Amino acid sequence: MGAGAAGCPDGTVVQSIDFKGLERTNPRVVKRELLNKVGEPFSAEKFEVEKLRLQDLDLFTEINVVCTPADTQPSNPAPRASRLTYTFKEIFRWIPSPAGKTTDRDGLMIGLALANLNLLGEDIRVEVQYRTSTDPFFDKNEYVLYASSPYLFGFPLGWNFEFSHTDSYDDIRDYHDNSWLLDLDLDYKFLPHMYVLGTVGGRKLDRAALLPEFGLGFAFDYRDAKIDTRKGIYFEYMLTHVGGLDEDKVACEGGCESMGTENFWELLADARAYYTVSRFVTGATSLVRYRPGEVKFYDYFSHGGVNSYRGRYGDAERLGVHEALLNLEERFVLLDRKSASICGVNFFYGVQLVAGLDGSLIWNSGHPGWDSYEGAVYGGVHLVIPAVDRLRFEVGYSPDRGEPKYFFGIMEKVSTSRWRSR
16 A cells, blocks of 8 residues: 555554644545545455545645544554544646537537636536537537536536537537537445435427426445546436427428437446456446337437547437447556646656457337448547546447547546437
């Protein structure tokens, strides 16, 4: 464990706990992640788990603990009780910066963002963004407000809020997406590794009815960390209903043609497993979404791109109501997470080499067959950084396509696959 727990032998009773370096973070944000407690024996193993939990907050570049003897006995020079001092180096709080996003539909979008990663020192992340397409510039535009936190007024209820407006022509599905989205996702951990999930929201799309959404689900999470997972499993099951309003509620003026309304259920299963040997991290993931009911063309899945299937670029040839994305990936940790500081701005970085296999199933009714399947291999480099998790530079190749495809992505694919069309 090294300097992370300097002078703290296992079994040393913790007399007190202090914090250093929390200039912009409320101490209770840290306390609720700690496993070592006052009055209990110190455990180096617990500290390693604490460290991963604290890194998941995305607030610190360095986390260490030092043990100071509080009492000794002549017959036993080892400390009978010790003071623990946790020291932190905080990541920047305000970050005016370029903003980026990659979608299978719009490709690379860039713009400007203003984010506060730790509002009021309570681990509340708030971010406003403007993004536009790069090919051509200003052809597709998106305006977004995000807010999220693992706690709500001190209660362990995680929440993620999104309010966005999109003005973009969808070349894949061939319609103008002029829409507004309001969405709130909730998660409550009622057992050590089990969460209850909820979602509620609505989407207003021109020439289509208002599309309300609500859903419930659960998740089992045995990962060592949510960011840059190295070991453990995750399984989520979610049931969501979309639409349901009458066709006559579609607002369509000036003789425009209505795109209709939707009324369907989505059954989602998201499974992930990771295992690490030395510097090699093996990950196997699957995302399956089955949608019985009335699904309109503007919500068809498309496979092709950095966030779905890296054997082709997105196009109108591969659209469907239901989907399954399969992945097996090997990562080599070339440079593990390191902290750095430039002009007083603290951050961290890491480098990983990746190679893997992508599988894609997309179909409209019944059960998928081999004609619904495509496979590809890919490789690339990932840069691990704060705020956006990672930047992905990847090259994919499908034997059916016969030529390499080049991709740039932001965040983990297992995350972006969930909202890639928005």
